[in-house]
Amino acid sequence: MNTKALRKNWLYVPLIALTIFYLLPMYVMLVTGFKSFAEIDLKTMWNLPHGISFENYIEAFAQLAPSLRNSFMMVIPAALISSMLGSLNGFILAKWKFRGADFIFPFILFGMFIPYQSIIIPLVQFMNTAGITGLPGLAMAHIIYGIPITTLTFRNYYASLPQELLEAAKIDGADMLGIYRHILLPISVPSFVVVLIWQFTSAWNDFLFAVILTGNTEWPITVALNNMAGSQIISWNVQMAGSLLAALPTLLVYIFLGRYFLRGLLAGSLKG
Amino acid sequence: MFKNKDKYLSVILISPSVIAILIFVYGFIGWSMRVSLSNWKGINPDYSWAGLKNYIALFSDPRFHIDIRNTFIFTGVFVIGSILLGFFMAVMLDQGLRGEGFFRSIFLFPMAISYIVTGVVWRWLMNPAEGVRMSGLNLLFSSLHLDFLVNKWYTTPTWGIAAIAMTAIWQMSGYIMALYLAGLRSIPNELREAARIDGASELKIYRHIILPLLTPITLSALIILGHTSLKVFDLIIAVSGKQLPLDVPAIYMWQTTFDGLFYGRGAAISIILLLSVAVLIIPYIRYTLKTGVEQ
Numbered sequence: 001m002n003t004k005a006l007r008k009n010w011l012y013v014p015l016i017a018l019t020i021f022y023l024l025p026m027y028v029m030l031v032t033g034f035k036s037f038a039e040i041d042l043k044t045m046w047n048l049p050h051g052i053s054f055e056n057y058i059e060a061f062a063q064l065a066p067s068l069r070n071s072f073m074m075v076i077p078a079a080l081i082s083s084m085l086g087s088l089n090g091f092i093l094a095k096w097k098f099r100g101a102d103f104i105f106p107f108i109l110f111g112m113f114i115p116y117q118s119i120i121i122p123l124v125q126f127m128n129t130a131g132i133t134g135l136p137g138l139a140m141a142h143i144i145y146g147i148p149i150t151t152l153t154f155r156n157y158y159a160s161l162p163q164e165l166l167e168a169a170k171i172d173g174a175d176m177l178g179i180y181r182h183i184l185l186p187i188s189v190p191s192f193v194v195v196l197i198w199q200f201t202s203a204w205n206d207f208l209f210a211v212i213l214t215g216n217t218e219w220p221i222t223v224a225l226n227n228m229a230g231s232q233i234i235s236w237n238v239q240m241a242g243s244l245l246a247a248l249p250t251l252l253v254y255i256f257l258g259r260y261f262l263r264g265l266l267a268g269s270l271k272g
Numbered sequence: 273m274f275k276n277k278d279k280y281l282s283v284i285l286i287s288p289s290v291i292a293i294l295i296f297v298y299g300f301i302g303w304s305m306r307v308s309l310s311n312w313k314g315i316n317p318d319y320s321w322a323g324l325k326n327y328i329a330l331f332s333d334p335r336f337h338i339d340i341r342n343t344f345i346f347t348g349v350f351v352i353g354s355i356l357l358g359f360f361m362a363v364m365l366d367q368g369l370r371g372e373g374f375f376r377s378i379f380l381f382p383m384a385i386s387y388i389v390t391g392v393v394w395r396w397l398m399n400p401a402e403g404v405r406m407s408g409l410n411l412l413f414s415s416l417h418l419d420f421l422v423n424k425w426y427t428t429p430t431w432g433i434a435a436i437a438m439t440a441i442w443q444m445s446g447y448i449m450a451l452y453l454a455g456l457r458s459i460p461n462e463l464r465e466a467a468r469i470d471g472a473s474e475l476k477i478y479r480h481i482i483l484p485l486l487t488p489i490t491l492s493a494l495i496i497l498g499h500t501s502l503k504v505f506d507l508i509i510a511v512s513g514k515q516l517p518l519d520v521p522a523i524y525m526w527q528t529t530f531d532g533l534f535y536g537r538g539a540a541i542s543i544i545l546l547l548s549v550a551v552l553i554i555p556y557i558r559y560t561l562k563t564g565v566e567q
Contacts, residue, residue, distance in 0.1 A: 011364050018361065019378050022442065024409075025393040042399070042407035046415075089289050096282040104290060106557050111297040113553040115503045117525050118546035119300035121307055121539055125317070126300075144296045147289050176278040205386030207506035212530065222388040226510055229392040236396050247389045254384035258377060265383060265447055266454055269492045 029247075032240040033057055040237040056241035063234070064242050066217075067224035071204055072249075074135045074220055078142035079199035085143070086150020086195055087188060091180050093151065094158035095166055105155065112148035116208055124212060134218040138210060142203040150195050153267045157191045158184065190260070197257055198264035201250045221246045301546065308539035315533060326540035336541075339521045342433045346520070347501040349437035350444075354497050355490065357441060358448025363478070365449070366456045376453070380446035387443070391510020394439040398425035398511070426512055433518055436508055443507075444500065448493050455489040456482070488563070495556045499549045521545055 028045060036053035092098075093105050127137045161184075169179045207222045214223065225246045229239050254261050308326055312318040330336045361379055365372050382390065399408035406414060406422075413421040426435040459482060467477045505522035512518050514527055521541050529538025 008367055008369060011367060011369060014360075015364055015369075015375050019375065022378050022382065022446075025390070025397060025442075028397060029393055042396075042401075042405070043411070045396075045407055046412055085289050089286055092282045092286045096278065098279050098283055104286070106561060108289065108293050109557055110553065111293050113499055113549060113557075114297060114301070115499075115522070115542065115545040115549050117503070117505075117522055117542040118304050119296065120542070121529060121535060122300035122303035123296070125303075144292045147293060151289070176281055201384060205388075207386065207388055207509070208526075212526075222386050222506070225392060226388050226506075229395070229510065230513055239392055240396070243389045243392050247385045250384045250386075251381070254381055258380075261384065262380070262450055265380075265450055269451055269496055 029240050029244045032237050033060075033244055035237065037237070040235065042236070056237050057245070059238045060228075060242035060245055063228060063238070064221060064224055064245055067219045067221045068245065070135060070214075070218055071220040071222075074139045074142070075200055075203045078139040078146065078203045079196050082143045082146035082150050082199050083192055083195045085147055086152075087154045087185075087192070088180075089147070089151040090154025090156075090158050091184055093155045095163075095184075096176065105151075108148050108151055110148070111145065112152070116145065120208070120212055127213065134214055135220075138213045138218075138220070141209045141213060142199070142206065145209075146199050146203070149198065149268060153195050153198070153264070154188070154191055156267065157188070161187075193257065193260045194264045194267065197253055197260050198268070200253065201261070201264075204250050301543075304539045304546075305543055307535055308543045310536050310539075312535040312539075313533060313537075317535075322536060326536045327544070329537065330540055330544070335516065335519060335524060336521070338516065339519050339524055341430075342518065342520050343502065345431065346433050346437045346440075346504060347498065349434045350440045350501050351494065351497045353437065353441040354445045354448050355493055357445040358493065359452050361445070361449040362452035362456055365453060376449070379449050382443040383447050385443070387506035388510045390439055390443050391507045394442070395511045398435055398439075400424045400427040426518060429517070433508075433520075436504075436511055436518065437501075439511065440501070440504065440507055444497065448497070451489050451493055452486065455486045459485055491556075491559075495552055498552050502545060502548055 031047075031049055032040070032045065033056045034052050034054070035049040035056065036051070037055050039050060039053075089108070093101055123141065127133060127140075132140060165183060166179055169183055174182065204220075205222065206220075207226065210220045210223045211226075214220065219227070225239075225242050228234050228242055306319065309322055309324070310319045311322045311325075361375075365376055397408045399406075399410065401407060401410075409425075410422045413419065424432075426432040428435065463481060464477055467481055472480070503522055504520055505526070508518050508520060508523060514523055521544065525538045525541040525545070528534045528541070532538075
């Protein structure tokens with residue numbers, strides 16, 4: 001038994017090496033952000049800062065604040081609305097089989113995997129013709145293309161609930177919407193957390209829709225950060241601080257609600 | 273079983289989503305196909321019939337050849353790297369070590385971050401400058417006397433795209449680990465115990481019992497990683513901008529459509545992308561739904 005335990009301890013060597021690999025970018029992002037402008041030099045990139053300074057973050061925030069705001073304004077309604085639609089669809093597909101329901105589920109699901117390049121030209125044409133441009137258009141795109149994954153997650157959850165739950169309510173005379181509102185919604189909170197996190201993260205991190213559907217006053221954070229990084233005038237230390245600001249909202253969600261984040265990831269692989 | 277009223281109501285309630293998917297997914301794909309068969313080049317739409325001209329032009333286009341080569345290299349490195357790394361991380365974390373939760377959180381956190389952030393940070397880590405201007409990982413390697421590791425990263429001729437694939441492995445391997453770990457946890461312990469009592473070595477248990485049981489997960493991982501790599505776009509843009517040696521179909525599509533206004537050709541690229549993803553995805557959805565029903 002002892003030799004076995006000893007053998008297992010060797011596993012910490014590769015595990016710690018991997019931890020360093022995963023944290024390396026975070027380390028550089030963090031230490032660079034806290035250095036003062038005077039300390040910034042690519043040659044000393046790996047050194048710890050001499051003191052704590054916030055110059056880089058202040059500079060990056062001054063540049064990125066409008067786009068952080070844009071991101072929040074677009075992501076919050078997008079996540080809320082697509083989650084509600086997904087819950088309703090999932091409920092109907094799991095518990096209210098009508099003719100064609102078995103066909104509709106894969107029909108919706110396919111939308112989750114398409115490369116968005118294949119719909120982007122019509123999407124731009126459509127949005128421009130319909131006059132839905134900028135952030136509302138971007139939010140709408142995230143809502144519609146979010147329907148497949150939100151429907152999938154809720155359908156799998158509702159399908160796992162015992163049918164007796166509904167039967168009992170039906171005997172009591174509850175109709176469909178009553179069952180949804182009084183029985184399923186109250187126990188759907190964990191699934192809502194999973195789906196909201198998933199939608200928040202993917203809409204926050206999206207670049208393709210954002211770069212094509214928004215102009216420069218409405219850029220969300222990914223587009224603004226990419227342009228900041230591509231500019232010759234803004235130095236790398238400010239880019240590093242900006243990267244951390246751009247990653248912070250989703251990282252905080254991950255740190256505090258990681259369990260739900262993981263469940264969303266596992267659901268996204270179709271396995272539920 | 274159900275009242276008719278409820279049946280109509282459920283159809284009415286699901287209709288908005290179904291109609292939205294019908295238009296925004298299937299309708300738009302059809303529209304893109306139509307554009308890909310047109311001569312549209314310029315600001316104003318032009319749907320005059322071009323037949324397969326745009327597709328034929330692409331296959332004799334040297335830039336598209338670079339794209340296909342890069343997609344193959346990227347897919348190969350990214351898929352194999354993520355699956356191997358993800359699998360071994362999952363096996364290590366399945367040994368019941370102390371600190372498992374900590375390691376798991378560390379390996380998975382890049383999934384919460386955007387490709388743009390990953391790209392911007394790794395660009396500075398993979399700085400290819402040499403000599404006195406050396407920095408990033410090359411500087412780190414050199415100061416640790418690991419000079420043989422110093423390389424030109426994404427500026428390496430032909431294989432530069434593999435450096436980008438490495439950053440994608442950094443981002444996605446934790447996801448694969450999570451999938452495998454969930455799979456390992458679902459294998460009943462009695463199975464391993466029984467094999468151990470029969471005198472099977474740990475290695476044999478993995479090869480003959482555990483790996484076969486994990487096949488569905490490997491399949492999922494292959495599909496997820498494969499279709500991600502066909503669509504790779506933001507990560508490359510953030511690391512290197514739009515440089516020809518690191519070009520991929522998604523970047524070509526974007527540039528030729530929205531910078532070059534060559535809509536016909538851009539649409540053709542997008543349809544080729546869609547078809548390559550569809551041959552992976554459609555059988556996968558059918559397979560998953562079928563096995564799901566059996567369970």
